[in-house]
Amino acid sequence: MQKFQRLSLVLLFISLSLMLQPISHAQQDLKSPAAPTIDQPNALAAPPVIGWDQIAATVIEGQDLILAVRVKSIDPGDSVDIGITYEVYNGTAQSPADYNRTLTLVSNNQPINGTVAMRGAERVQYIKVDTNMDGNNNEGLETFFIDISVAGAQIDPSMGNRVTVTIAKDQKFYPAFADFQGCSDVAEPTNNNPNNGALLAINGGTCQSDFANEIPGDSDYYLLSQATNGSLRLLLANVTPNQHDFNLYLYRQRTDGSFEFLQQSTNQAQIADSISFAATANTVYLARVYWVISTGTATPVYQLSATAQ
Structure with a gap:
């Protein structure tokens, strides 16, 4: 029994001695592995904001009107790829008596049929609206509407997608529409x-x-x-x-x-x-x-x- 106790004490002493020895260089250099890096998906870039320069225009009967649709929230050096569709609706002004429903793209002087693309460095599109003299000198102000819908962009929420066009008989209304x-x-x-x-x-x-x-x-x-x-x-x-x-x-x-x-x-x-x-x-x-x-x-x-x- 005493021999067994002495053997146990010797083994305990040897174990303690080993535990108290300094750690070797090789052991000191071991480090816990770094946590794996997980690539996070990039946040999707917000699509460009596009909209009318103004949402109300007045034009003298028989004259042409120029309207502008513009990209408003993208860096100048960035590329754009936007499709714009125009829709025209009668109000008190009726087509074709008061205006031509077919719009013209100013950049190429061609009628707009379907969706018009705005690509690359392009930031603005001008469209021309033709109004007609109808011979009725007793009528007052008449209105019609042009809406846009876009692909690859958002409509400017502060402006909306509709411009209201007013046709005036008298030249005294001229200053009101000059911006367009x-x-x-x-x-x-x-x-x-x-x-x-x-x-x-x-x-x-x-x-x-x-x-x-x-x-x-x-x-x-x-x-x-x-x-x-x-x-x-x-x-x-x-x-x-x-x-x-x-x-x-x-x-x-x-x-x-x-x-x-x-x-x-x-x-x-x-x-x-x-x-x-x-x-x-x-x-x-x-x-x-x-x-x-x-x-x-x-x-x-x-x-x-x-x-x-």
């Missing part, structure tokens, strides 16, 4: 500033504006841009050549937002001013209509257009 024309002059006198320039739609047709309630030396500014390289022509026609003289100037926007002068056309009153230039894709250009002199009392009226060559 290829050229516009609705914000006088605040648009006598390049940064408040109105829109000039390329291939948007001839658009008419004026210097009502202004003085010689005032200017109107219009911004224009296109998604591809190409030659453009600006044409400024004087509707009141015996009364006034206008000049046309072209500028390009720098990266800091300022504008640098490019070209000018300063023909005399009876001759239209024209500037042709090579436009760089996605570059903002500025057209300036300058009222040089007045020799009569008529309201100074001009027509401005931008055409791809």
Whole structure:
């Protein structure tokens, strides 16, 4: 029995001695394996937001109307792939008596049939709506509606998908719809500033504006841009050549937002001013209509257009 006890004590002593020995280098370098890395799925990028520039427009009966649908929430360098479908509905205005139900895509002057694609660097589409003279001078304001639906994007929730178009008989309604024309002059006198320039739609047709309630030396500014390289022509026609003289100037926007002068056309009153230039894709250009002199009392009226060559 005593031998057994002594043997047990010896074994216990040997075990304790081994436990108290320092850990070897090899043992010290052993570490618990790192937890496995599990790739988390990337959050889906929010689709672009697209919508009308405005949701109400007024146009004089018999004139054309330019409307803009724009991508609003995507980085300038990102690519887009969006399909846009347009639907037109009668209101108090009826097609074809008051307007043409078929819309025209301004970029190629072709009727819109089905879905129109907006791809790559494209950020805006302009559409043209034709209104008709119906010979009824006693009717009041008439309205119709254009809706958009989109694929690969979301409708701007603050604007909705519908624009309401009002057809007016009287020229006194002219300022109300100017924002939607290829050229516009609705914000006088605040648009006598390049940064408040109105829109000039390329291939948007001839658009008419004026210097009502202004003085010689005032200017109107219009911004224009296109998604591809190409030659453009600006044409400024004087509707009141015996009364006034206008000049046309072209500028390009720098990266800091300022504008640098490019070209000018300063023909005399009876001759239209024209500037042709090579436009760089996605570059903002500025057209300036300058009222040089007045020799009569008529309201100074001009027509401005931008055409791809």
